[in-house]
Amino acid sequence: MSSLTREDVEKVSLLARLRLSEDELTKMTEQMSQIVNYVELLNEVNTDDVEPMAHAVEQYNVFAEDVPHQSLPREAALANAPKSDSECFRVPAVLGD
Amino acid sequence: MALYEASATQLLSQLESGEVTSVEVTKACLEQIRKHDGEVGAFLKVMDDKALAKAEEVDKKRKAGEAVGMLAGVPVAVKDLLCTEGEVTTCASKMLENFVPPYSSTVVKKLEQADAVIIGKTNMDEFAMGGSTENSALGKTRNPWNTSLVPGGSSGGAAACLAARMVPLSIGTDTGGSIRQPASFCGVVGLKPTYGRVSRFGLIAFASSLDQIGPMARTAEDTALFLEAMSGYDPNDSTSANVPCPLFTQTVDKPLEGLRIGLVKEHFGEGLNGEVEKAVREAVAVYESMGAKVVDISLPHNKYGIATYYIIAPSEASSNLARFDSAHYGHRCDEATMLEELKAEEDALRAAGKEAELKKLDTPLIRMYRKSRAEGFGPEVKRRIMLGTYTLSAGYYEAYYLKALKVRRLIREDYDKAFKSVDIIMGPTAPNPAFAAGSKTNDPLAMYLEDLYTVTANLAGIPAISVPCGMTSEGLPVGVHMQAPALEEDRLLRAAYMFQKATDWHSKSPSM
Amino acid sequence: MSDQYDIIIGLEVHVQLQTKTKLFCRCSTTFGASPNTQTCPVCLGMPGSLPVMNREAFQLALKTACALNLNVPRFTKWDRKNYYYPDLPKGYQISQFDLPMSEDGFLLIRDPKGQFEPKKVGIIRAHLEEDAGKSMHDEVAGKADTRIDLNRTGTPLLEIVSQPDMRSPLEAKAYLNELKLILTYLGVSDCNMQEGSLRVDANVNLHIKSEEPKKVATPIVEIKNMNSFRAVERAIAYEATRQFDEWQETGKTIKDAPKTTRGWDDAAQITRPQREKEESSDYRYFPDPDLAPVTTTAEEVEAIQTALCELPMAIRDRLHDGYGIPEYDADVIVNQGQIAVDYYEALALKTGDAKMSSNWVQQDVLRVLKERDLEFDQFPITAERLATLLKAIMNKEIDTTRAKDVFTQMLESDKDAPTIMAEMGIEKVDDSAIDDLAREVLEANPKAVEDLKNGIQKAVGALIGQAKKKNPNIDPGTFRAKCIELVKDM
Known part of the structure; x- marks a missing residue:
């Protein structure tokens, strides 16, 4: 079917928020192509009228009641943050928004 | 028998009778870890102080005649992808090297309530992606039977610490075989x-519709005990089965009468190691000698298992691992360096008059995401994130992801049909015994194909077990794989117990 | 609006549902808490945490679906919408993609002033999703870090997407007003735009009338950042003019340019282009494996439909048809909310005069609420007490002018109308006293009697004035009638 190009892989790396070096891109293109070619094995299966199966077990209507629980103390919420102030998580300026 | 060699069931009876204390047992295990873990590398973290404190607490409770939990005083190891409140939980990834969860997983809480002594956290393939534990970013784990070989994976540390007699019970997780193959x-x-x-x-x-936590141990009784302690409905997990949990410990020693064993012809075909095949066939013969009937069955869509799995698992993983964006927790790249790099690229493009490329340059935020994730994840994790992102992306979703979901149903329906005529499906757990470290790392697809016997149980959601059933000529263990219909773990445990009554493969231990 | 083009408007409305807890965890949704104090592992997107669906949120969504005439399919599921943004801690939003919980409904809009024809605005779908957190940007330099507060993360939202059925800013505003009214009547959302519990994006383009057989459509623009209905109205009007100018300049049509996003700048009263998110269209939706799908039976939907409160449009009709008040009156009262309707109905039933009651609610009650910046449920005079005052007017115990004084005093004290009237010495003057007074005044004003005999009616005015000086409690109407009657016999 489709063959995976380096440009495809580069585009995917942006979607996936991964920065790949030139070498990594080359290797990734090669390995992904190999795997994608393999999984195209599925094309030989007739799946007309087959319902997709997204869950291992079919369950429906799992709800919780609308009763508040205790939230985490703020210090605990922020404890693992790479960068924070006394109140908030901090990230580089989001431009143009 | 040394305390560290005893099973959990044996230890519990000795603890109950007052023959030994939990502190003694815990110390024996810690000593064994100290002696051998330098070579095996099963643990990422050993919690000596906490473990001993818990052991002491349990001993006191026992002495005072207070009620204790079902694992009271027994040391257990926890795979390092189960959150433990206040203790670093890494997933064997640089991304989470310093991550301290503010909460504990339900299973860890259940172990605490059962008064188990959590002794440490075991190594694994990064984010459970892999079959050799070589993808750990934080440590090497080797097979106690031969330390030049891998222990399997992803629950490699979990299996190795059991084999090395460091602990009697160990938690693993299994998305495509990650408990059974290392076992x-x-x-x-x-x-x-x-x-x-x-x-x-x-x-x-890793992949939410396939992931499942499970017990690892050295005997069928211990496996039953451990499964009973960790199972049960949890309102915090919407996919948790809201059914009463059987008391596996009370039935494990009841033999199965008139057992019908299904053998899948294709499972004994090309690619299967001859010594593995021999051991598994001998195991089947043991069951036959106990009165089991063997039936040849067909699972026509089984051969699509790997392809289906390597679409669904990476797709889910690509989304599950999006949260590791360095904004709220986890590894973040050095911001100053990142901004300098960006500036330099910008200047270069401007100088070269490449306006179009200048416009495509990452914003600082996007660069932070991309660089942090590139630094935090290892090659296998990146590969799967990339694959999954691709198979979900516009234009490919239907050809790959949706197609895989449909084949998944066909795989499940094959099982439904097969279990109408057999009670258990039996075969090899893995096509080969443990392999040399470094021998397969350059060929991801070859590594993926090793999972062919195990992935379909995850796709179908059914229980499966691996039980030691023989040795290769090089003295490496071989496991027999048994699968049963949904919620029939009891059947697997009883079958395993029957086998262990008739053989002694499970009592073999590596010479350390 | 213009005879050169039609404006084509579709609206996407996000409303926060009034649950106590978030959509997938049990953190509180209370507005205004200190940053990052209403979070837990689930809404922080911590590794290992799992979502569990809020039952109440689904019930509120079902209620809304019924009120908006939407079909509720038997099966609905949860999907992940994948994109990276720092206020979206999981890296995906749990939403609904191809099988939403409701679809294909409509909303009726009407203008009592008749500025547009009544119409059905189609609703494509309404689906549930979780809200994101709040990003606080460095407004001045744009250089400092962005600060992230995740309190709002996971709050249940209902996204209601209309068909592009509206043709003027006025219709868009009417749609929003009616939608907001329905949601508040249902108690589904407080619809407070200032607090962000109702947010509107508008998709706008023009169909330009041309000589050619086919009309020309301009590229679609999605307008964001509108923080009031008035802003929506103005932004659409502005955008229509801008698109027409642009079309005249560039000739670009919907075929030449993709949909773009513009933000409304309220200070400058213009829309400005917004930076597009990269690869924004590729959200890689797929079913969320952590959540079970939801099935709903026809019986459940029917039960909700039956239990639904009376909706604004039906109340308007009932007030108009049942009480006989003008459509305009009914509209004003209904737009004030359920409490106003209840108040009005209690007043009208007690007084027996629907129109007079309507006038008082519209003029006096609403004026006071506006002057004092009160909500209707804070109005100090009960319908029962106001009815007593209105009855006194009807019984001619007090004239309207003085009744307004009593009304003012009732606002200030907790005394009822009869008490205040007694304190002011207001009492009904009996017929014989009026007769005496009329004779007395006529006797003293022969000129006026003469004028009246000659049919000069206004002469009576001066007589009323004199009589009022003698007895302020007389009812002017009764007194006037008496004078005319007496003069006839003279």
């Missing part, structure tokens, strides 16, 4: 329960 490589018992039997709350997700 097979290390000569221990590993059970992947029915999807939903054990709560996934606090299990750092």
Whole structure:
């Protein structure tokens, strides 16, 4: 079917928020192509009228009641943050928004 | 028998009778870890002080005649992708090297309530992606039977610490075989329960519709005991099975009458190691000698298992691992360096007059995401994120992801049909015994194809177990794989127990 | 609006549902808490945490679906919408993609002033999703870090997407007003735009009338950042003019340019282009494996439909048809909310005069609420007490002018109308006293009697004035009638 190009892989790396070096891109293109070619094995299966199966077990209507629980103390919420102030998580300026 | 060699069931009876204390047992295990873990590398973290404190507490409770939990005083190891409140939980990834969860997983809480002594956290393939534990970013784990070989994976540390007699019970997780294959490589018992039997709350997700936590141990009784302790409905996990949990410990020693064993012809075909095949066929013969009937069955869509799995698992993983964006927790790249790099690229493009490329340059935020994730994840994790992102992306979703979901149903329907005529499906757990470290790392697809016998149980959500059933001429363990219908773990445990009554493969231990 | 083009408007409305807890965890949704104090592992997107669906949120969504005439399919599921943004801690939003919980409904809009024809605005779908957190940007330099507060993360939202059925800013505003009214009547959302519990994006383009057989459509623009209905109205009007100018300049049509996003700048009263998110269209939706799908039976939907409160449009009709008040009156009252309607109905039933009651509610009650910046439920005079005052007017115990004084005093004290009237010495003057007074005044004003005999009616005015000086409690109407009657016999 489709063959995976380096440009495809580069585009995917942006979607996936991964920065790949030139070498990594080359290797990734090669390995992904190999795997994608393999999984195209599925094309030989007739799946007309087959319902997709997204869950291992079919369950429906799992709800919780609308009763508040205790939230985490703020210090605990922020404890693992790479960068924070006394109140908030901090990230580089989001431009143009 | 040394305390560290005893099974959990044996230890519990000795603890109950007052023959030994939990502190003695815990110390024996810690000593064994100290002696051998330098070579094996099963643990990422050993919690000596906490473990001894818990052991002391349990001993006191026992002495005072207070009620104690079902694992009271027994040391257990926890795979390092189950959140433990206040203790670093890494998933064997640089991304989470310093991550201290503010909460504990349901299973860890259940172990605490059962008064188990959590002794440490075991190594694994990064984010449970892999079959050799070579993808750990934080340590090397080797097979106790031969330390030049891998222990299997992803629950490699979990299996290795059992084989090395460091601990009697060890928690694993299994997305495509990650409990069963290392159990097979290390000569221990590993059970992947029915999807939903054990709560996934606090299990750092790899592929949510396939992940399942399960017990690893050296005997069928211990596996039953451990499964009973960790199972049960959890309102915090919407996919948790809301069914009463059977008392596996009370039935494990009841033999199965008139057992019908299904053998899948294709499972004994090309690619299967001859010595593995021999051991498994001998195991089948043992069952026959006990009165079991063997039936040839067909699972026509089984051969699509790997392809289906390597679409669904990476797709889910690509989304599950999006949260590691360095904004709220986890590794973040050095911001100053990142901004300098960006500036330099910008200047270069401007100088070259490449306006179009200048416009495409990452914003600082996007660069932070991309660089942090590139630094935090290892090659296998990146590969799967990339694959999954691709198979979900516009234009490919239907050809790959949706197609895989449909084949998944056909795989499940094959099982439904097969279980009308057999009670258990039996075969090899892995096509080969443990392999040399470094021998397969350059060929991801070859590594993926090793999972062919195990992945379909995850796709179908059914329980499966690996039980030691023989040795190769080089003295490496081989595991027999048994699968049963959903919620029939009991059947697998009883079958395993029957086998262990008739053979002694499970009592073999590596010479350390 | 213009005879050169039609404006084509579709609206996407996000409303926060009034649950106590978030959509997938049990953290509180209370507005205004200190940053990052209403979070837990689930809404922080911590590794290992799992979502569990809020039952109440689904019930509120079902209620809304019924009120908006939407079909509720038997099966609905949860999907992940994958994109990276720092206020979206999981890296995906749990939403609904191809099988939403409701679809294909409509909303009726009407203008009592008749500025547009009544119409059905189609609703494509309404689906549930979780809200994101709040990003606080460095407004001045744009250089400092962005600060992230995740309190709002996971709050249940209902996204209601209309068909592009509206043709003027006025219709868009009417749609929003009616939608907001329905949601508040249902108690589904407080619809407070200032607090962000109702947010509107508008998709706008023009169909330009041309000589050619086919009309020309301009590229679609999605307008964001509108923080009031008035802003929506103005932004659409502005955008229509801008698109027409642009079309005249560039000739670009919907075929030449993709949909773009513009933000409304309220200070400058213009829309400005917004930076597009990269690869924004590729959200890689797929079913969320952590959540079970939801099935709903026809019986459940029917039960909700039956239990639904009376909706604004039906109340308007009932007030108009049942009480006989003008459509305009009914509209004003209904737009004030359920409490106003209840108040009005209690007043009208007690007084027996629907129109007079309507006038008082519209003029006096609403004026006071506006002057004092009160909500209707804070109005100090009960319908029962106001009815007593209105009855006194009807019984001619007090004239309207003085009744307004009593009304003012009732606002200030907790005394009822009869008490205040007694304190002011207001009492009904009996017929014989009026007769005496009329004779007395006529006797003293022969000129006026003469004028009246000659049919000069206004002469009576001066007589009323004199009589009022003698007895302020007389009812002017009764007194006037008496004078005319007496003069006839003279």
